[in-house]
Amino acid sequence: MGRKKIQKSDLSRWLDRIAQEHELIGPAEDDGVIRFQPVESSAEIAVEFGNSVIPPKSLFFPAAESLFSFHKRGKEIELEATEPLDRDRVVFGIRNCDVQSLSLLDHVFGQDLEDIYYQERRARTALIALACPTPPRSSCFCTTFGIDPLSSEGSDVLLTDVDDVYLVDVATEKGEGLVSLAEDLFPGLTDDDTRQLQPRPAEMKKVDISQLREKTEALWEDELWQKISLPCLGCGICTYVCPTCHCFDIVDVGSTLDGERYRCWDSCMYSDFALMASGENPRPTKRERIRNRYFHKFSTFASRHGTGHACVGCARCLVHCPGGVEITEVIKDILAKEGASG
């Protein structure tokens, strides 16, 4: 669909035009914290930012959402499914790591018994990705997992910052539609532009993970998991900020007469996550829970869904872990193990 450009000074005009037609969501600052949230106008959007603390998966799989409401009158019970969206949305500023996390979550929610709440949000949301600043943040490692921070794959439009313009890659029909809302702002590239406007390649530390899955699988009994679990507080922040984690709880709110059934993020790092009413707990200590989490990231998600690893290198977990557990170090430890240990 081709490459265009937009002057940086024109970006707000385009976004405001979009905001007239759709719900516009973008990175906005709240007390120094960047969050993806609905905005009234482009003035609220932060264009210069690293990434949000909470991943934009929350726009598709919210931290808490109503699934349906229930109403009891006498013996009769009525259920009413909750509508996930009231209008089409456009997300501006999503990074490619987070776009790729949505492609992974699509396998969970979009296949084998579809989750209509997630699916409707996906179908009715366009993604305007913003290529990462170069150099990227020092903690980022998406390229280790084969992700190109400058790629438009999975988004509808990709903007790449080059001097005083953004290169505009329109990747889908949805993207065409957004650009057509302000066609005059998007001149095609001249031959000179094509020569001169070159995105700077992202230099990032990259680890060879071709052996990661089989090495992980060989370490089921290894002492590594015990070692990693020592500084872990079991707080679950790694799972809350992870763009690929999808564990949730289902809870009823209200009374037995009127209320709602909610789906809320949950964490496999919590001690009662798999605890049964009988008292049985298949993952009773942090060792088993940590092992389960890293197996999910590096082995079982991929084997179940036929995808790559369930990590996109966004570095949120390692930045926010109060115990200093760094997934990049875990990967190094796994890869450093010699052969199968049992």
Next chain:
Amino acid sequence: MGDNIYLPWIATITEVRPETPDTSTFVVAIDDSQLRESFTYLPGQFAELSIFGVGECPVGIASSPTWEGALEFCVRAVGTVTNAIHDLDVGDKLGVRGPLGNSWPTSEIEGKDLLFIGGGIGLPPLRSLIHYVLDNRERYGAVEIIYGARSPQDLVYKQELKQWEEQSDVDLYVTVDAGDGAWEGPVGFVPPFLREINPTPENKVAFTCGPPIMIKLVVEALEDMGYVDANIVTTLEMKMKCGVGKCGRCNIGDRYICRDGPVFSFEQLRQIPGALEA
């Protein structure tokens, strides 16, 4: 299940049969008559039962799909939702979401002799298949049932046990961990009881369900008797929420017990890291 995988059907309790002091059978009928007639399931599948305002919990379907109309669930009052279910009476309504999960094999075991080994409320999930087999009697070989509970009063389906006892095409063996004054039958745990009975593995598939420790010792006994892993089938229990393979809770390795299970052969389980640790 409908298009919305989280939305239960509304159903009405048509009968409550106390089985033990803490366990009752709830017979439920889905309210929507069209749905009730089109609702199909397989032996071994389960459903999520809802008490709105309290929550949901997974319960195996204890009735046989060969029966029309009503579904049976055998529920022990042990957690918040199961206790709330026990507060319900005939005419009360609840939510039913299902059927969920895979099922016991039914076609692969045609022509085979079948051995059922249950402990406590591990009998209800087996009961669905037992009745399915007895209702399609000509397709299956001999039926042996070994059942045990902590005490005589903890035995579920006492009426049916009596019936199976008298039935010539069923061999029933019942034991209790500890008897009472009136109990005249065998006393002892299920695994040694099974070793004593020593059923031949020839042309036979064994199905077992019960507390994890019982399953573990039963499988050891079966293997000592010459049963191969592919012919030992069990149904697993894990904490579940969504029941549809999304919420990430009930996995063993890369298998979700709610979606890929709950029924697995030991041949399958031996290939999943950690599956046999509990």
